[in-house]
Amino acid sequence: MGKLIESVHVALGGQIDPLDWAFPYLDDDHMRYETEMLAGAGALLLGRRTYEGLSKAYPAMDPNPFVDRINSIPKYVASRTLKDDLPWNASVIPGAVTDFVADLKRQPGGDLVKYGNGPLDRPLTDSGLVDEFHLLLTPVATGIGRHMFEDIQGSPRLSLADVRRFASGVLLLIYTPG
Numbered sequence: 001m002g003k004l005i006e007s008v009h010v011a012l013g014g015q016i017d018p019l020d021w022a023f024p025y026l027d028d029d030h031m032r033y034e035t036e037m038l039a040g041a042g043a044l045l046l047g048r049r050t051y052e053g054l055s056k057a058y059p060a061m062d063p064n065p066f067v068d069r070i071n072s073i074p075k076y077v078a079s080r081t082l083k084d085d086l087p088w089n090a091s092v093i094p095g096a097v098t099d100f101v102a103d104l105k106r107q108p109g110g111d112l113v114k115y116g117n118g119p120l121d122r123p124l125t126d127s128g129l130v131d132e133f134h135l136l137l138t139p140v141a142t143g144i145g146r147h148m149f150e151d152i153q154g155s156p157r158l159s160l161a162d163v164r165r166f167a168s169g170v171l172l173l174i175y176t177p178g
Contacts, residue, residue, distance in 0.1 A: 003131035042110030050116035
């Protein structure tokens with residue numbers, strides 16, 4: 001596959017969860033970005049919580065290019081509790097997630113897109129497997145919720161690779177390690 005891209009909504013204070021504050025900003029600019037990113041993807045990488053939330057929501061949504069793509073694309077789920085037989089075109093990652101992702105990235109195909117931020121980020125970031133962080137900085141100030149990168153160790157340095165401004169005020173900040 002190509003590069004591993006992590007895409008996550010972030011409030012001005014670094015909060016990533018709960019995401020109810022992000023919903024008003026899921027506009028046409030956001031949909032174009034998401035559809036474009038998924039068009040270049042060969043698979044999704046998800047943690048258990050993200051998989052459980054998305055797998056309940058998207059199959060019930062009205063069809064459009066993004067919904068059709070996210071429903072059909074293969075999904076790999078990191079979980080210690082879910083079983084191998086998952087719905088929504090998904091399978092549980094066998095063994096060590098870092099070995100699996102490193103092997104997957106060496107295979108031909110599109111990018112590997114990871115939605116959400118949480119415990120899965122620590123092994124991926126510590127192993128240098130994430131190639132791009134796509135942070136959707138949303139113009140919302142909230143004092144509650146989990147913070148981006150709270151599960152990783154150290155302070156990995158990131159370089160700003162690109163910025164895109166949406167009409168809603170959302171900034172897409174693309175960072176690469178290094």
